[in-house]
Amino acid sequence: MLVTRKQFGLGLAAGVFGPASVLNAQAQQAPEPAAAPGKSAREPYFYKNKTFEFIFQIALGRSFYMDGNPGKVLYLTRQIKDGDHEGAFQTLKQPATRLVGRVIQSAGIGA
Numbered sequence: 001m002l003v004t005r006k007q008f009g010l011g012l013a014a015g016v017f018g019p020a021s022v023l024n025a026q027a028q029q030a031p032e033p034a035a036a037p038g039k040s041a042r043e044p045y046f047y048k049n050k051t052f053e054f055i056f057q058i059a060l061g062r063s064f065y066m067d068g069n070p071g072k073v074l075y076l077t078r079q080i081k082d083g084d085h086e087g088a089f090q091t092l093k094q095p096a097t098r099l100v101g102r103v104i105q106s107a108g109i110g111a
Contacts (some may be wrong), residue, residue, distance in 0.1 A: 079091045
């Protein structure tokens, strides 16, 4: 499966959470809250890029509630520069490859 850099964010979300959840998340986005006087609108927590911000907030929440490792997600957020799709792809590919290797090894699949 060939994933382009432009498809990375939504492709990652669709692969992890399923295509329906990505479409629902896009369709059900809440309007931006009104800014208080003297303050700007909601500041991004991890990234200024909205796609990166969405993906990592969802990943962090799911890692906590699905018995994952939130520390690993936070560690990965610091390895990726804002808006760097290629860097994000390469950074997230490494732990995914290790995880697939562990699954194959524990299942006894392959040589």
